[in-house]
Amino acid sequence: MKISTVKEFTDEKEQRNRPQQNDVDLDKVVLEIIRRVRERGDEAVRDYTEKFDGFRLADLIVSPEEFAEARSLITDEFYAAICKAKHNITAYHEVQKERSWFINQDKGVMLGQKVTPLDSVGIYVPGGKAAYPSTVLMNAIPATIAGVRRIAMVTPAQANGKVNPHVLVAAEEAGVDIVYKIGGAQAIAALAYGTETVQKVVKITGPGNAYVARAKKWVFGDVAIDMIAGPSEICVVADETAKPAFVAADLLSQAEHDERASAICVTTSREFAEALSKEVHAQMEQLDRKGIVETSITDNGRIIVVDSLEEAFQFVNELAPEHLQLMIENPMEQLPFIRNAGAIFLGNYSPEALGDYIAGPNHTLPTNGTAAFSSPLGVYDFMKKSSVIHYSRQALQDVSDDIITIADAEGLTAHANSIKVRKADENA
Amino acid sequence: MKISTVKEFTDEKEQRNRPQQNDVDLDKVVLEIIRRVRERGDEAVRDYTEKFDGFRLADLIVSPEEFAEARSLITDEFYAAICKAKHNITAYHEVQKERSWFINQDKGVMLGQKVTPLDSVGIYVPGGKAAYPSTVLMNAIPATIAGVRRIAMVTPAQANGKVNPHVLVAAEEAGVDIVYKIGGAQAIAALAYGTETVQKVVKITGPGNAYVARAKKWVFGDVAIDMIAGPSEICVVADETAKPAFVAADLLSQAEHDERASAICVTTSREFAEALSKEVHAQMEQLDRKGIVETSITDNGRIIVVDSLEEAFQFVNELAPEHLQLMIENPMEQLPFIRNAGAIFLGNYSPEALGDYIAGPNHTLPTNGTAAFSSPLGVYDFMKKSSVIHYSRQALQDVSDDIITIADAEGLTAHANSIKVRKADENA
Structure with a gap:
């Protein structure tokens, strides 16, 4: 794993950040899909599903029988894990719930802020080969806590025409009201504008592929969207007390998401840097997704040696990483110096995977430097405010x-x- | 003023809401401006200012002497009004400030939400013929309360090369750190990417013309933006106790903003509807901006007669208006039935103009139905959250x-x- 200085890293990043051309061909395809779904509704959704997913859907909606079947297909172990995750995610997000307030001034002046849940939300959950039940929980639970009246979910079916059972069980537990077996840009268009079967929503959240991301960008304004997620990132700040095996495993867990994922360690110790580099390569060999991990680590993995923690934090605040792990002595003491990060994990026993699944805070986080101005997905994304003046x-x-x-x-x-x-x- | 039913109104609106073509020519111009400012910095900003504003700027930054001169050019009356507005806006927005929090669970688990101000913000204030000191206050004061370290403002100079003195005095009072005499898409590009003189910011807020709005849309993602404001709207719910002269004046105050502004009254009383229509036309005759008002009222002004308040509120929640006035008996009792509105004004003595200038709540509100999923500009727009896991x-x-x-x-x-x-x- 490449070891470099802050200056080398910054120059390299500058080089990559050249203005990019917009992908005009992708936009053409996506805009055509949106147009046809608006014009022809369900028929267009069925046609695109046949074209992209390879089968024609009889019923777009998951039936009660399919939910029951899904529950019978998963292990008790998995069900227990999902229930524990739900409990913790609920406990954390309950604290985020905002209340309306009023203030009174002299002579009959009353001013307030009324907080109201969104009427309806659509959650996009990727399907096909990958299945992400954790995504379902992280999107639906905050919406439930906010008090959203109607929570719809869209997710493409598997080759057998059914939705992944782990995803369905998570949807049921998280309080999703209806699940449509559709995906891609056509699902985003259906949620944004409605069809005979799919009822229109006012906000769409959740991750997806390039088509889904572009479709969300195009319907933005007609409906609200959460964010356009970029490649996932981790930054670990480590001193000489950190364990190379832990840090390596955490960097690799990030790298397995995607070839474009980035895993960076900033350390005050050159010895640690060298031990970490060796450990990363040793662990990498044993991973299932070794191909993805290797590309990601080679292209975007860096170990950066700095002179002081102060310099490390300056680097972190410039980077504004999605995930930040402080694997240093007394990490809590250093928290005030962190200004820009999506989620901050403190100490040797708070790895990113803990936050991805079960600790409670949301795993939908601002990527690609946007933590400088954006927040994790939360209950506040499913409520909005009105001023009141009397x-x-x-x-x-x-x-x-x-x-x-x-x-x-x-x-x-x-x-x-x-x-x-x-x-x-x-x-x- | 046209009197119609809910059904007639909805059909007409449906008709207008056909998918629109994106304005490709405008995008070409705006993207070219952004590209050149990124490449050539100040020089490009100066060239575009000369081209669009008609003069070449010696210095891009407003000097202390210019601030002092501005103060000497305004009346004491205006200064006092600005100070009162600042006082009220500050009092309201102080309540919005969020705090970081932590919760503890068993066995050494600590979870939290750290709230941090944005490092820097750029505020766009329109210039030229119009001058909006109230816009300065409504954008800068929440940023100041959030604790943003660096608040920059851009606004085009007048024909004499100076910024409008009302705007400058408002900027000084509201805590703006630096004012650049630039406007248009070139100002947005300079704020988003930085030039030799203009320091890059992480978020851009404030209203502007079509070029500014498109530029904000294009830089979105590299920096945060507030919202793309559409035409302004008012909806008044009136019963037989409302005074036609008041409602007419309020509808007309909205209409004077813009030919595309929309002014709608929903009433349970046909007699009131007819009295209101007469009053609107009588008052219109005496207005300075009669041309704009007349077009706006003819094109987008409607009086809608409904059978009950329940029907009125259903209509309002569908419309999700930017400004909502409840000019009915006991308006406070009806507040729970309002779900979607940017700002809600209660009673006969809470006209929109009160909220535009001095009551305290923000006048930057979600337009064009987006109140169904968006909030007024607030302190929360200038802070962001990080999850904390230990x-x-x-x-x-x-x-x-x-x-x-x-x-x-x-x-x-x-x-x-x-x-x-x-x-x-x-x-x-």
């Missing part, structure tokens, strides 16, 4: 002249007039 | 098997391995 006659009278002064300065005299008609009425 | 050795041990079970079900065995290396170490 002024009495006297209270309005007291600020009338100020409103008229500002409105006049902005040249908006009809605004001023809406105050003047009320003053005139009071003088009558 | 597990002890024992606590991880207790969930190890569950993590491995789920990881295996997802086929992510390197994830499972990151837990296994820790188990192996404990058994040693």
